[in-house]
Amino acid sequence: MASRKFGGRFSPGAPASGSAEPGRAVFANRRARKVSIRARLMYLFALPLLFSALGAIFRGEPVEMIAELGGFAGLLLSAYLLNDGLKAEAAFEARRVARPPAIPRKLFAAVLTGLAIALVGTLSLGQPLPGSVAFGVVAGAAQILAFGLDPMRAKGIDGSDDFDNERVARAIDRAETQVSAIMQASGRIGERAVEARVERICDQARGLFRVLEEDPRDLPRARKFLTVYLTGLRDATEKFASLPSRGRDAESRDKYQALLADLEQSFTAHRESLLRDDRSDLDIEIEVLRERLKQDGLSSN
Amino acid sequence: MFPTGSLLQRTQKTGHLKMRFFAFVVLVAIVLAAGFGALGPAGGVL
Numbered sequence: 001m002a003s004r005k006f007g008g009r010f011s012p013g014a015p016a017s018g019s020a021e022p023g024r025a026v027f028a029n030r031r032a033r034k035v036s037i038r039a040r041l042m043y044l045f046a047l048p049l050l051f052s053a054l055g056a057i058f059r060g061e062p063v064e065m066i067a068e069l070g071g072f073a074g075l076l077l078s079a080y081l082l083n084d085g086l087k088a089e090a091a092f093e094a095r096r097v098a099r100p101p102a103i104p105r106k107l108f109a110a111v112l113t114g115l116a117i118a119l120v121g122t123l124s125l126g127q128p129l130p131g132s133v134a135f136g137v138v139a140g141a142a143q144i145l146a147f148g149l150d151p152m153r154a155k156g157i158d159g160s161d162d163f164d165n166e167r168v169a170r171a172i173d174r175a176e177t178q179v180s181a182i183m184q185a186s187g188r189i190g191e192r193a194v195e196a197r198v199e200r201i202c203d204q205a206r207g208l209f210r211v212l213e214e215d216p217r218d219l220p221r222a223r224k225f226l227t228v229y230l231t232g233l234r235d236a237t238e239k240f241a242s243l244p245s246r247g248r249d250a251e252s253r254d255k256y257q258a259l260l261a262d263l264e265q266s267f268t269a270h271r272e273s274l275l276r277d278d279r280s281d282l283d284i285e286i287e288v289l290r291e292r293l294k295q296d297g298l299s300s301n
Numbered sequence: 302m303f304p305t306g307s308l309l310q311r312t313q314k315t316g317h318l319k320m321r322f323f324a325f326v327v328l329v330a331i332v333l334a335a336g337f338g339a340l341g342p343a344g345g346v347l
């Protein structure tokens with residue numbers, strides 16, 4: 001990987017302030033991910049059960065071993081679902097228009113915790129069934145109280161109908177998937193300067209998502225632009241990333257860099273017209289972009 | 302950060318956080334007790 005020279009606008013020998021690019025917030029248009037320590041600790045708290053299961057193996061107690069291993073697996077799966085559910089909830093909260101997560105992971109996690117505790121209590125610790133069930137129910141309820149439930153209802157904008165919101169939410173879901181595919185592909189390129197540039201373009205796209213969430217009426221116009229733009233960027237980035245790093249000659253690198261510059265410029269310039277309802281301008285821009293991608297052989301269509 | 306909102310709102314918020322914390326403590330106690338074999342009628346290593 002190429003080494004990176006550190007230095008900023010105020011470092012000695014930095015370019016004059018006029019030519020330096022304006023400072024950009026690192027988390028522009030996205031949020032830093034919240035990590036719940038308590039949810040992470042749930043992985044750790046399952047561990048004693050594993051050691052109990054090992055003890056049961058050495059004592060030659062098969063039923064106890066199965067109960068404890070089952071309980072351990074259940075608690076681990078529950079911790080995984082809980083962490084995943086919290087991630088999905090954060091993604092839901094970051095957006096203004098969103099559908100609830102397809103699987104209520106936090107609820108499933110709480111049920112799984114209850115089942116695991118009841119299983120261990122009954123089969124391994126000799127607790128009568130009602131007692132084990134009581135422990136299981138209290139554990140599940142405590143988990144729901146401690147971590148909350150999943151978002152269950154779609155959220156949108158007041159005043160516009162559900163159909164519009166549903167369409168925007170779905171279109172943004174798809175676009176977000178493309179953005180994460182682009183980011184993954186750019187990570188494989190292994191060149192920091194290129195990665196930073198791709199990330200900047202993705203940030204701009206995310207900025208547009210937020211605008212769309214505020215006014216779903218812009219969707220039909222934005223959809224075409226986003227499809228061409230993001231698909232083009234994804235195809236080009238995947239193609240460039242798939243070249244082995246030694247096989248990347250100066251020409252393909254220049255071509256890719258030029259395409260990135262074009263995309264970045266056209267996005268900034270035409271985002272305004274996209275929001276201004278300037279259709280003819282936008283249609284021309286989309287056509288130009290399409291032709292450009294076709295000429296470079298970087299697009300699959 | 303300075304606290305915002307009325308006294309009632311702040312009390313509700315801190316009450317909610319306390320409730321979540323206590324629920325977490327109960328959950329951890331049950332999970333650890335199951336792990337250390339303390340949930341049985343005879344008690345465990347604890």
